[in-house]
Amino acid sequence: MLKGIPAILSPELLKVLSEMGHTDELTIGDGNFPGHTYGKKVIRLDGHGVPEVLDAILQVFPLDTYVDKPVTLMSVVKGDTVKTPIWDTYKEIVAKYDERGSNCFEEIDKWDFYERTRDKSTVVIMTSETALYANIILKKGVVV
Numbered sequence: 001m002l003k004g005i006p007a008i009l010s011p012e013l014l015k016v017l018s019e020m021g022h023t024d025e026l027t028i029g030d031g032n033f034p035g036h037t038y039g040k041k042v043i044r045l046d047g048h049g050v051p052e053v054l055d056a057i058l059q060v061f062p063l064d065t066y067v068d069k070p071v072t073l074m075s076v077v078k079g080d081t082v083k084t085p086i087w088d089t090y091k092e093i094v095a096k097y098d099e100r101g102s103n104c105f106e107e108i109d110k111w112d113f114y115e116r117t118r119d120k121s122t123v124v125i126m127t128s129e130t131a132l133y134a135n136i137i138l139k140k141g142v143v144v
Contacts, residue, residue, distance in 0.1 A: 006056035013043050016123045017061055020140050027121040028053055030134035038117045039124030050129040050136065051089050057125075058097040062141035069106035070098075072137040074113040086131040113137070 001007075005014065020026070028050050029035045035042045045053055063070040071094060076082055087105075095101035108116065116137065117124060 006059055008045065008048060008052060008056045009060065010043070010045070013045075013123075013125065014060075016041065016043065017057065020061075020122050022140060022142050023064060023066075024122050024140045025116075025120045025137055026057075026140070027117045027124045027135065027137050028057070029124055029126050030129035030131060031127065032132070033124070033126065033135050034114070035124040035126040038114050039121060040118075041123045042126055043123055044126045046126070046128050048127050048129075050127050050131070050134045051086070051093060053125060053127055054090060054136065054138075055093045055096075057138070058093065061138065062143055063094070063098050063104060064139040064141040066141070067139060069104060070139040070141065071104045071106070072113070072116070072139075073105060073107045074110050074133050074135045075107040076133055077110055082132045084131075084133050086129075086134050090136060 030050060073087060076084060091102040094104050098104055
């Protein structure tokens with residue numbers, strides 16, 4: 001065990017986060033996300049929701065300050081009536097760690113999100129999150 005490290009961050013996940021460099025990306029997937037289909041590496045955090053995982057990661061993982069939008073959400077598919085109140089929770093969490101707050105966020109099409117995860121994410125962290133459209137991509141910044 002280590003002091004000051006959120007307990008939810010397993011040794012396996014800490015190793016991956018530590019090995020990631022500037023501009024590397026990670027995806028945190030909800031319970032429906034096809035992580036094993038699109039992830040090069042998958043770490044499971046079953047029993048946890050995306051907000052608690054996001055909060056723990058941002059305690060040790062800086063967001064990229066060299067891009068305008070280091071946080072990416074999966075847009076709601078046109079015609080889908082799903083509401084996304086969890087996004088407000090994400091914005092509150094990000095604001096605790098990055099002064100840009102909600103300005104860090106962009107939305108991309110569902111299929112572009114999957115493709116970006118496949119092509120750019122170092123790891124997909126799978127959660128048991130039940131909220132729909134709760135997937136999120138983070139771009140790593142520079143540790144100073």
